[in-house]
Amino acid sequence: QKEVEQNSGPLSVPEGAIASLNCTYSDRGSQSFFWYRQYSGKSPELIMFIYSNGDKEDGRFTAQLNKASQYVSLLIRDSQPSDSATYLCAVWNGGFKTIFGAGTRLFVKA
Amino acid sequence: DAGVIQSPRHEVTEMGQEVTLRCKPISGHNSLFWYRQTMMRGLELLIYFNNNVPIDDSGMPEDRFSAKMPNASFSTLKIQPSEPRDSAVYFCASGRQYQETQYFGPGTRLLVL
Numbered sequence: 001q002k003e004v005e006q007n008s009g010p011l012s013v014p015e016g017a018i019a020s021l022n023c024t025y026s027d028r029g030s031q032s033f034f035w036y037r038q039y040s041g042k043s044p045e046l047i048m049f050i051y052s053n054g055d056k057e058d059g060r061f062t063a064q065l066n067k068a069s070q071y072v073s074l075l076i077r078d079s080q081p082s083d084s085a086t087y088l089c090a091v092w093n094g095g096f097k098t099i100f101g102a103g104t105r106l107f108v109k110a
Numbered sequence: 111d112a113g114v115i116q117s118p119r120h121e122v123t124e125m126g127q128e129v130t131l132r133c134k135p136i137s138g139h140n141s142l143f144w145y146r147q148t149m150m151r152g153l154e155l156l157i158y159f160n161n162n163v164p165i166d167d168s169g170m171p172e173d174r175f176s177a178k179m180p181n182a183s184f185s186t187l188k189i190q191p192s193e194p195r196d197s198a199v200y201f202c203a204s205g206r207q208y209q210e211t212q213y214f215g216p217g218t219r220l221l222v223l
Binding site for chain 1: 152153155158160165166201210211212213214215216217
C-alpha cells in the first residue's frame, strides 16, 4: 500500500461545477496535510494546508480532513479552465519527511 | 523575496558525464529538499537538509548521486556518471521547518542522452 494515494485521473468537470479531489494516507500518526497545484511544465505551489479535522475554506477552495478515515479532500467550487492542473496531496507524518501522492490531473472544460 | 533559485534550468548531457545542479533556498529557511519528478514515478524525495546537515538521504537512488549544502544559501546535487534513466525534472524546495509548507524552485530539466 502506498503511503499517500490519489486517483490519477484525469478528472474532467464542466466550467462552474465543483471539482472534488480525494487523497488517502496510511500513517495514522500523520499530522499535517497539504494540497499543491502543479501546472504542466511548472513547479508545485501550495494551495492549502490543514491540520485539524473538519473543513477549511479559502476562497473557492475547501480542504476537508477526516483523520478517523485517513482521508483528506480538496473541493474547488465554480471550477475555471485555469484550474486545470495536477493536484498533489502531501502528508507530514511527524517525522522528517513530507510524503507526496502521485497527483490527480484535473481538466475543467469551458 | 526572490523565491527558490535553481540553475541550470535545462541541461542536456551525454551518458557518463558529470552533472551538477544548483539551488539557492529562500533566505531564512532552514530546511532544503531535493526532489526528482518523472511521469512514471511522480515526485520522489531524494535528500533533505536541516540547518545545512543532511538528515535523510534514503531517497538517493545510488552512489552516483551526491548532495552537499556547504552553507545556508547554497546546495548542489551531483550525478556522476550520469545515465539516460536519470533524465527527469529535479526540484529544489525550501521551508522554515520540515513539517511546514515547502516552496519549490522552477526545476532543472535534465536530459541524458
